[in-house]
Amino acid sequence: MKTQTGLSQLKDHVSSIKGNVAYLCHAASVDEHYQHGILTVKNLFGDRLKKLFSPQHGIFADVQDNMVETDHFFHEHFQLPVYSLYSETRKPTPEMLEGIDHVIVDLQDVGTRVYTYIYTLTYMMEACAELGIEVIVLDRPNPIGGVAVEGNVLDMDFRSFVGRYPIPMRHGMTMGEVAMMGKKYWGLDCALRVITMTGWTRDMFFWETQLPWVLPSPNLAAIETAFTFTATVIFEGTNISEGRGTTKSLETVGHPSIKNYELLDRLNREFQKAGLTGFVLRPVSFVPTFQKHTGKVCHGYQIHVTDYVQFKPWRVGQMLNREFYHHLGENFAWKQPPYEYEAKLLPIDILNGTDLVRKWIERNGSYQELEDLEKHDLYRFKDLRKDILLY
Structure with missing residues (x-):
């Protein structure tokens, strides 16, 4: 059975998502037909989709290296502002989140502690907790499986943007589970909803999901x-x-x-x-x-x-x-x-x-x-x- 991501399940939750939404996404935020999630979210919410946010490497994974920041810009096709969370700030500001009631987070992780998208998620959770905004995580597979856990746990004396919390290098969690851990153990007490996948089990590797692989950052093409x-x-x-x-x-x-x-x-x-x-x-x-x-x-x-x-x-x-x-x-x-x-x-x-x-x-x-x-x-x-x- 083909895995269905949280993005594919989002249509069943529209009626319970009131007010304005923002969408945190990147190049790999696609559905099973390769359609980008911006189109899906815009079709579901119409004019209630007010803003887009992007993580490291930019919203379309076109920025190559570490510490090469991306600019905020206005997307002419979607007629939406795009706020970079790999810019002068990694945490969204109150001004960026002004007028937003829900932030939908839809990022493909690679299952490794130093991959920064999980920390963009946690910074978003911090900011939304302070402002009373709900975070909705559209879950996606951990591509290297959800069973194996490997590597030393982070010593918090070495905390950074490639390691904010005490997890091992190979953490065996999905993005939704990282959010759950953040809420339960890391003090990220925002209103949180995880829209889970169907057809995914912990022992599955990505090719077993029958989902398309789209590079989540420029150097992870396969x-x-x-x-x-x-x-x-x-x-x-x-x-x-x-x-x-x-x-x-x-x-x-x-x-x-x-x-x-x-x-x-x-x-x-x-x-x-x-x-x-x-x-x-x-x-x-x-x-x-x-x-x-x-x-x-x-x-x-x-x-x-x-x-x-x-x-x-x-x-x-x-x-x-x-x-x-x-x-x-x-x-x-x-x-x-x-x-x-x-x-x-x-x-x-x-x-x-x-x-x-x-x-x-x-x-x-x-x-x-x-x-x-x-x-x-x-x-x-x-x-x-x-x-x-x-x-």
């Missing part, structure tokens, strides 16, 4: 990339290219000085010793057309997932980072601030939500130590999560 993203996004905190400027961004990692064939045997031995399976590293060379190492030949690996249940992306990414750090020596570097509006903490530490992983890498710690680091607070998170699951 559903397979959502799985490797959890492994490769941490390289944003290093001088290792995560493949931006290539056709396989966030599936491919590399650096001009990596001896990829020479290193491969060691990598495979380390992964085998750790019992990490479900993927193959294929040596590749690539030339980024922008961002890190533009125009230079980088050598590294494409991560090919062969078993999506067995693949543990967070652990694979951290092990790769450890090996690159010691393989490259003085050619390896941690990226320096600022990063995602954080001016003091190292980007790798806010991506990891702790400095303990970086210190583990630097001292060449064991895989068992990484597992132990991951377990800290993870059981408590899983217990809290049980109480808000919708499916």
